[in-house]
Amino acid sequence: MIPSTAQVMPRPGKMVSVRDLKFTYEGGVEALRGVNLDIHEGEMLAIVGGNGSGKTTFAKILNGLLRPPSGSVVVDGKNASSMTVAELAKTVGYAFQNPDHQLFSSTVEDEVRFGPRNLGYPEAEVARMAGQAMDAMRLGAIRGLPPLSLRLSDRRRISIASVIAMDPKVLILDEPTTGLDAAETKNLMESVSMLNREGRTIVLITHDMRLVAEYAHRVVVMSNGRVLLDSDVSGAFSDLALLRQSSLEPPPVTLLAHGLSDHGIPKDIISPQELALRLLMLRGERQ
Amino acid sequence: MTVFVDLYTDADTFLHRLDPRVKIVAVVLLSLLALIIGNLVHLLVLLAFVLLLLALGRATLSKTVFALKFVFRIMVMIVVLWPIFDPSGTPVLAELGPVKITEPAIWKGVAMAVRVCCLATVWYILMFTTSQRDLVRGLVKLGLRFDFGLALAIALRFIPTFGVTVESITDAQRARGLELDKGAPLRRSKNYVAVLVPTIVSALRTADMLSLALQSRAYGARPDRTYLRDLKMRWTDALALAVVVTIFAIPAIAKYLLDASL
Structure with a gap:
């Protein structure tokens, strides 16, 4: 290591x-x-x-x-x-890779409440925790819809919300x-x-x-x-x-930085902005 | 939870090479034989023969034990329950109210357990030595409609996949605080809804994709089918069939035509 x-x-x-x-x-x-x-x-x-x-x-x-x-x-x-x-x-909350492996309720709200309910919180507390989780994952608009009929990105948000609801x-x-x-x-x-x-x-x-x-x-x-x-x-x-x-494989911008390392670009660049900055600095040095 | 594994083991034995049709017929005949004979000694001989075949098919001990574990529980139940519910015969060994335990009933219970063991084990020979593809091909050649054969093949193929899915779903719900074995029976069966619904949904999604995949490969485009590998009876297959038919016919004739007690 x-x-x-x-x-x-x-x-x-x-x-x-x-x-x-x-x-x-x-x-x-x-x-x-x-x-x-x-x-x-x-x-x-x-x-x-x-x-x-x-x-x-x-x-x-x-x-x-x-x-x-x-x-x-x-x-x-x-x-x-x-x-x-x-x-x-x-x-420790664990949101599984495939959201369809945990969705089963008839509404998003019920789905998110499932976890805190299992942990034995009183119903008012369950509602509060589920509400917070739905806010965090921006599910307010679809809280009454059936989770399984929604698109993948929504199903994944629901599955994450259903885990963070247990705080x-x-x-x-x-x-x-x-x-x-x-x-x-x-x-x-x-x-x-x-x-x-x-x-x-x-x-x-x-x-x-x-x-x-x-x-x-x-x-x-x-x-x-x-x-x-x-x-x-x-x-x-x-x-x-x-x-x-x-x-x-590192992201393309890092690969580009590796390719340019002979010209004085450091190899540990991870964002396009950083690379742009380095290139500008290099140009300034050469001029 | 143990994930269900394919029972078939790839090997090159006499039983693996045998025409699947012969194996299917043989297994059916040997099962019938186990039902015809009721004598404990004869049943034990049959069981020994079946176990010998299992060994010839290179069934590993661990796999056989795994497969027979389920049967063993049923056998124990039969041995225990038979004498309690069958008061016939003498000598009477014990009597407790309406329950009468007799010596012949005990032996009969043991014989029934051996019979069940025969019936189960003989089908394991087929499952251990016949790939699912061959099994379905054999059934179709014996007259099963091809779509049914295909459906059977797909069902068998997806059992392990399904096991993995159920395991993953159970894990996902446990991670949300679900405790499956907690609470009163009613509450417990309610717990299983959280596993059952995603399982069914995932099965339906798989079936949907599968039917699209089949259609996109032109399944059903021609009414008559051709086969890449056709089944052909060789002389060894014929010989094996003859041997099994003989083994079946002698006790059957003895019992039903000559009224011998078996």
Whole structure:
């Protein structure tokens, strides 16, 4: 593991602390082979890696759906292995990749209320929590419609709202933007960023490096059940060989910066604005 | 939750190479045989024969145990319940109110359990050694309408996929605080709605896409079908069929024409 470099975010407390986590599925597939990772309160962490790298297994352990045979998982100061999935749901919310795997109610509002109801909150509190979650995911206009008849971007918002309605401190989003167009992605991620600015810790599981470049504070690259790299975003994108080893490709602007590195452009550029600025500076120097 | 796996194991054994039609007929005949004979010793001989075939088909022990686990529970139930409800015969071993336990009833219960085991195991031979494609091809060649055969093939093909979907849906709802096994029976069955509805919706969506995929590959464009690989009976198939028919015919003739007690 490469030690982390500079951090964009301040680091208040540890929200999740994982030590020497191993997991093997029935049938012998070793999904995790010793993962050490801290997730800090209030950060937006991206976990990236090719298919089968262990991202989803890791997420399922954080919210108790899978029980690790060895290693320790501490979530918000409590030992996760001694808590049930329902207990952990109050702390770690997990929005699944396919929203259709959780939608079943006849209205959006009912769907969002399902989680807090399961956790045993009184009905007035359930209504308040669901209302907040629907506001956060901008569902007010469609609260009375049947979720399953809505389009994918709406269904995904509903599935995320139904998880944040339980007011978890950590929100795990598994491939939240798959199948969404550019505008829908931007809309969704703006809502997610807002949740993050309000203090919620976000764990973003994704293949989309542009999403990572634009929104994440820190990147963890997983490969073959291990953490290959844990760094800030620009640091992660400067090591092209390592990314490709984990079946990942940095965003086009970073690739362009790599191509121009002989001309004095740094390799760790992650946004078009930054590249434009660098090019202008270079021109100024030459003149 | 264990995800349902395809029972078929790829191997190159005599049973794998056998014409699926012969295997289907053989399994039906051997099942009938298990129903015809009632004598414990004869049933045990039949069971030994079936287990031998299973071994010849290179069924691994773990797979056989997995498959027979369900049957075993039913067998235990039969062995326990049969003597309680069958008061016939002597000697009487125990009597408790209306319940009379007799020695012949105990043996009969054991025989019934062995019979059920035979009936189940014999079908595992077919499932273990015949790929789903061959199975459907065999049924269609035996006269099943092709659309029904295709529907069966698709249903079998989607069982594992479906298992994975149900597992994922259950996980997604548990992550929302749903505790499936909590509460009174009524409340518990209500819990399952949260799993059932997404499952049905996902099945309907899959069926919809599947029918489009079939149509886009011109399914049903011609009324008559041709086959890439046709089934042909070879002499080994004929021989196997003859052996099975003989094994079936001798006890059947003995019982129904010669009135032998089996």
